[in-house]
Amino acid sequence: MNDKIVLKYDVDSDDFTRAGEASSSVKRKLKLMGVDPDIVRKVAISLYEGEINMVIHSYGGTIEVIISQDKIEMILEDRGPGIKDIELAMRAGYSTAPDNIRSLGFGAGMGLPNIKKNTDDLKIESKVGVGTTLRMIVNIP
């Protein structure tokens, strides 16, 4: 695998039937490519957490996954309300998800901390009223 492989997906806001389709597709592709299962799992968890966040909080956005020999980069860019206080959002247990999201099994305030745990690098840029971009990297040792 010398060349980079780039995968792109659109994510719709509030569409819980399709939420996770991008992560599912990426996971299957990485498995087929023979990437180490532990790496696949880290990518799948991080991407799915990010994708669910986009469906819950944003007005929609895009996911770009760049697979190269030594790392997998994931860029999640959304249009939406943005995150007012990133430090607070990173705190385990802090969530602004509404009650209907909790009834789906999400909104425990574990998303961003879980992404941090499963990635080697996480950068969050957010502008209130504009949107949020997550850049995550999982290294392939």
Place this chain on the structure above:
Amino acid sequence: MTIKDIKEALGARLICGEELQDREVHAACGSDMMSDVLAFMKDRAVLLTGLCNPQVIRTAEMMDVICIVFVRGKMPDESVIEMAKERGIVLLTSGHRMFSACGILYEKGLRGGAPYR
């Protein structure tokens, strides 16, 4: 412990995945909170839950869950069953409540992993 052993121990009904019943399960997790499942679950495990929506299947897919037991006699709809079939995830439904179902499997030797600190 195989999926078949779990089915028998819980007096559960098989919803789909008959051909996968001999697969070994190494750990279990009981939760209605998918966020927690994503944060704490081990792989190759069985998930016990009372939630029946598509996100349960998606979460299971991400965590390499091989079997889901719906507790309290819950039954997912056709579209959710179809999703599980496509992903090779066995679905069971049991009349036991969450606490009892987990207790029965624990007694049979299944474990959930080390305490979280």
